[in-house]
Structure formats: C-alpha cells, structure tokens
Amino acid sequence: MNGRLPVLLAALAKRLPSHRMSDPQRHLRLADGPADPLLDRWAAAHPAAGLSSQLGAMRAAWRDEAPGLPGTAIALSLSTADAYEQTEAPPAELVVSGPTSHAIPVRLTSAIAIDVIRSARDSLLIASFAAYKIAEIVTELRAAADRNVRIDLLLEESTAAARAFGQLHGQVRIWHRADVSARGSLHAKVIAADRRIALLGSANLTDRALSDNVEIGIILRDPRTVGRLVDHLRWLTGPEAGFLQPV
Incomplete structure (x- = not known):
C-alpha cells in the first residue's frame, strides 16, 4: 500500500x-x-x-x-x-551541569541544549521557569527560525524570562500563564525538537544552570514518549486547558 x-x-x-x-x-x-x-x-x-x-x-x-x-x-x-512502535526505544541519556564524576558517562547540559535546538527540522517547543544570560541559545534559536522552524517558548511571567529572548521579536511565539494571580507557576524545563528528541530536567535556561549549577536531566530519543510530552505542552496553549496565552 x-x-x-x-x-x-x-x-x-x-x-x-x-x-x-x-x-x-x-x-x-x-x-x-x-x-x-x-x-x-x-x-x-x-x-x-x-x-x-x-x-x-x-x-x-x-x-x-x-x-x-x-x-x-x-x-x-x-x-x-x-506493535512496531513497541520495539525497544533508545535509552535515556543522562545530562548534568556542574562537576562531573566517573560514576556514569554524562554530557553537559549546555552542549545538549544546543544539539537539540540544532536538530529541529519543523518545530521547537521550549519551557523554562527562568531565562537570562543565554546569548548562545538565542543565537541558535535565531538560526532555527531562519530555517523556518516554528518556535514556541512557554515561559514564567513572574521571572521576566521573556526578556532573554527580546532579540527574537517576531521570530518566536511566547506564552505566559493566562491567570497570573492563580496559585502555582510554570516550572517545567523542556527543550523538545519536533516530536523526536527532548531534553528535560532541573536546569532553567540560564548561564549558571546550563554550566555551573549542579543540575540533573535526561535526553529522550523515543518519538512516542516525546510526542506525548509535546502534545501535553501544546494542550496547555489551547482553549481547552486555558492555562497559557500568547504574549
């Protein structure tokens, strides 16, 4: 067929x-x-x-x-x-910031974040509680936008995270909580490229979190799992959830 x-x-x-x-x-x-x-x-x-x-x-x-x-x-x-989708998925890969040890092979958060952004062909979905001093990430996002990648940034308004992306005006879509007076915050930290690969963990998009702080994360390369994660985050931007709205 x-x-x-x-x-x-x-x-x-x-x-x-x-x-x-x-x-x-x-x-x-x-x-x-x-x-x-x-x-x-x-x-x-x-x-x-x-x-x-x-x-x-x-x-x-x-x-x-x-x-x-x-x-x-x-x-x-x-x-x-x-049944084909149930074949063994690629193993999750550990990612760290800060000091590294010999206990287990790891890769640094800053390098992985850039790799994931560079891998995007169609879309990037990024969530972060805080963002600042990330010139290299902004440069990579601009390059992604120039190759027609759709970029959505889900950011916490109370931390003024959107300011870190001011140079990308018109090239990205920024989402904030629809009701900033409600309890809770957008605390997720995710970089998802297309529906194929995602980096998630404790690190915000800040210079210290990506390099110096002790942070732990994983990179997922299972499209089935990543696809469900992307679906959930995009649902948060939709009318049914009413949780996020475009800036």
Missing part, C-alpha cells in the same frame, strides 16, 4: 499509548468503511487534543486510496504499527 494512509496510520500509532489503542482498533473493526458514522461519534467523544483531526485525515486517505478495505484491515494495520 502506497500513499498517505500508511504514514497516517503510523502517526496515529505513535500518538496513542498502547493501553489506549484497543478503543480505536475496536471501533475500526466494527466500521463498514471510512464514512461509517460510528467513527464520527468516536472521534467527537475522544478527549485527546487534535486526535479528531488526525483521525479525519486518516479516514480521508482511506477513502481516497483504499475505499474497498474493510475496517478490520485498517484495525490490523494500526495494530501492526503499534
């Missing part, structure tokens, strides 16, 4: 964790074809952000490329894609 349908089925398998795959597979097995109203009702009722449009694209490809295939065949294809 050629065309968009295999790609879209693989993307759907990557998006949903295995324990939630049985529901779409069951509905697909019961569906007579891509236009079955049963699939409309399931998509409308599913809470995952953006899943309805993703399922709609898959059904459109099913209709255009293989309308004679029964729902059981599509369900089997989805199950096969999910």
